[in-house]
Amino acid sequence: MSHPKIFITRLIPGPGLALVQKHFPNADIWPAEMPPTREQLLAKIRGMDGLLCLLTERIDAELMDAAGPQLKVISSMSVGMDHIDIPAATARGIPVGNTPGVLTDATADQAFALLLAAARRLVEGVDYIRDGKWTTWHPQLLLGADLTGATLGIVGFGRIGQAVAKRAQGFDMQVLYHSPNAEPAYGAQAVDLDTLLRESDFVSINVPLTEKTRHLVNAEFLAKMKPTAVLVNTARGGVLDQTALYNALKSNQIFAAALDVTDPEPLPMDSPLLELKNCIIVPHLGSASYKTRNMMSKLAAENLIAGLKGERLPNCVNVSVYRS
Secondary structure, three states, X not given: OOOOOEEEOOXXXXXXXXXXXXXXXXXXXXXXXXOOXXXXXXXXXXXXXXXXXOOOOOEOHHHHHHHOOOOOEEEEOOOOOOOEOHXXXXXXXXXXXXXXXXXXXXXXXXXXXXHHHHHOXXXXXXXXXHXXXXXXXOOOOOOOXXXXXXXXXXXXXXXXXXXXXXXXXXXXXXXXXXXXXXXXXXXXXXXXXXXXXXXXXXXXXXXXXXXXXXXXXXXXXXXXXXXXXXEEEOOOHHHEOHHHHHHHHHOOOOOEEEEOOOOOOOXXXXXXXXXXXXXXXXXXXXXXXXXXXXXXXXXXXXXXXXXXXXXXXXXXXXXXXXXX
């Protein structure tokens, strides 16, 4: 195809951007820091042959139809695909690409960073100093939880869940996991969810967002956790019922929580979760390292280019389009 029309919904990191522009120098790139609105996206997509998007855009049947029948590929700079209607793309013969694997270590690092920060109350400590409260060393000041020898429960034992388990070995943690069809790794033991929640001192959420996992972490889930337990979510915000979490934290039903993801994103400033000292929230930074984001942009570009050339996507989430 000569001179295909391409829309990229944000200025992606250099390696991916350079690769796209090398092959398709006339690619239309959204220049603003904020993503395009729904109306702007619907207008921009018309007549496009290829789309490179982020998880901030909702890519549904309406948008695909607005693009037109010539749309050949949708490439997302993400691993999670809950923002894209995969069945709708498959029905239209559009391959959809993602960026698996390259963000596994960065996200597992983030999970452990949050786990440690919540356990040892690091953010509270920083605020304590900035608020001018540090007047002396005190034996009862901001006591937290120990990791060494504790039990870590991992809900979802895919690439990232296993990478979290690998890191837990360095703290001599006992690792339990609950994940259908997952094989044991790094000394982790498969258990049912109730056992995991009952026995774990730390619970890491590492499942994709699907209809089955939406609000998996709800009031019933939280009630089964230890009152000394710490919850960490680096998966998707929709996996967690934030009202239930607020109630559990406010009543000290669990010790603390640390969230890399929320629902919605960004989290509104009037969210009651922001009032809690035992809740750490960061702005979806799981893959936010230079190396990882550069690799993600490169994989997203490679998927886009392959689709526009009529080649099989290196990382395709709906491979059935090739069988049909």
